[in-house]
Amino acid sequence: MAEILPFKAVRPAKAKAGLVVSRSYQDYSKAEIAAQLENNPYSFLHIINPEYELQDQNVGESRFKMIKERFLQYKQDGTFIKDKKPFYYVYKIETPHNSCCGIIAAASAEDYDKNIIKKHEDTIVHREILFKEYLKVVGFNAEPVLLTFPDNTTIESIISETTATTAEYEFTTTDSEKHYLWKISNPETAESLRSEFASIGSLYIADGHHRSASSTLFAQESRANNPNHTGKEPYNYFLSYIIPEKNLKIDGFSRLISDLNSHSKEEFLFLLKKNFSIKNYEEKIFVPAEKHEFSMYLDGQFYSLQLKKTGYQTEDSRSKLDAVILYDNILKPILGIKDLRNDKRISYFPGKDNNVEIKRQVDSGKFAVGFAMLPPGITEIKQIAEENLTMPPKSTYIEPKLRSGLTIYEF
Template identity: 35%
Template structure:
């Protein structure tokens, strides 16, 4: 079974990509999704967030929500908004956000490789979210939300992707957030075979984002295999929808922390305890850490720069992450937060919101203190996955985000 393979994608008809393209289903709440589809009857949010077409207050996990998604997908096909390619294709996908650009490949990734850890994970999943994605896939008989994968940069792959993308793209959409999405379908059998071969030579791929979608793809495959007495391994359900980028083109932003209180400490005692562990300096401007082991802290209208002695940074791939260094040296021992997954005293702010986003949360009185972090690197993520370890929650914030609806993977 190849690591990846081409597939006949379900995608917007000519001239319809801008009508269909939508942000990932999990980056907005229901109210925001309802607002986004105003005047956009063919937005893919009608499929990825179908509760927006049902009465407000509908349980998003109710059976009628998944049925509505299937109904909306069939309507978009019936009306010719979405069409399915007749031949198996790869799809070159380029994202442009300001000066940043990354070019990858939309492909069907092997569930078998995922199950045997050749497609490596770095996060735990939550059963409820997995169940949701399984029910969505089964209702649609399609995977519509791509898993964001990364491969170790390979010159032969990048050269071929760049060659293909020299022509005008077949789909070219600039989203409301200013991110440009370009797609080139590739059905040339010789080039498809070359890309398949180059990926097969790789030791592993890495899940950057989409752990619940990939886990759901594996569960659907196992269920359908068990129910299919004629199973061959060639069925579409043996693969899941993915977009794969080279690791050296990825952009990971900081994923910062805000905490509601000082764990019963007054300001002076809090700062004294920090000084026992970190070098602490006040700053006249917002602190954006410049290296690993350095942190910004915003407290009572004042920014501070915190530096951890290099000798205190361990070699373990998880423990040396900046999110771990902050947790192990300050957030747990001083602020008393040992389980950031469940403790509602802590919240997380993606770097896309900037340092002003941290200041606002503290100045409003909602939070007592904020911390800015140096971003996790792709090399660190891959090292954690290679070690079979799991990263702390909210360790990475990838930008730009993929769009939903530009290519879907039908399971028949």
């Protein structure tokens, strides 16, 4: 059973909500960050980038302390308010291409430990530890982990009834996204929601594996350092946005490789024929339409690569993933790429139907070849998680991408 609890959110004053919330820091270019910090005094980027005005380059604990101080300033000057009672929050995002609606709540670190909250990606230990130290110093979590659950009529009915009322927040951001937030104030509705989540066998991490892992490390350390630990302390939970599976938008990443590993074009194509049927589409863009089918752009021409039924054996759900098939049959044995995270010869580009970008990048001379494939579906992602397996890096590009600073969870 999944334990999903209401919490007392720290959130922007209503009139400032649209000015405060920000995309994830990594999503901005340096120029965009500078513009936000220069022109918007309320942006949450000021909190996570407190050294901007000081032109200070502090890192580690000293920087984390500056973040906490800036956060406290926002609370003191009324930019942020804190709810006096714990609530579940219904949050809706409408973009030009997608719409989703779900519950913002506190998820259990113990559920993560017990694999009730299931994972499908590996995490990097030093990043887990760094963010754990960040949480310990700043004392809050501002960007939710994206969790998903099988479609549930009771939960969706609660969401539908709530969104039929007047929203607490309603604002549009500069990228034409519309945001709505509601509080679930009725105690009976809140209890029904808690009970329904408790009846769900598993939740699945869609995005935020490192934040989940770091929050769990923080909970473990806090528990060990608290002789009066009860299990109900705020550090036992982490901020989450929980949406039905049908609201997930799953795209993939293309792979761009800088060289052919000393092979000529002719040698490379010859080696591919061992496990793939190849068709040359010349300058006509080819888009994969089924699993185990790949688009390749090489030397000004598009090719389809169809995996042959002989020569490659699948052993489990992971080995059936197209990203794994590409790695096992091309990237590693032919192109010599062994480390998908750290090899500088490989780059990734997210999004659907991105063959135009692959062509542009290869034609620029920066890359020698590019590959595209269909992304895995939610059923494949869940099966990987159920089998305690992990996907290769950059197997999925999952939306919605969440904003920081809308609802903040304090420890």
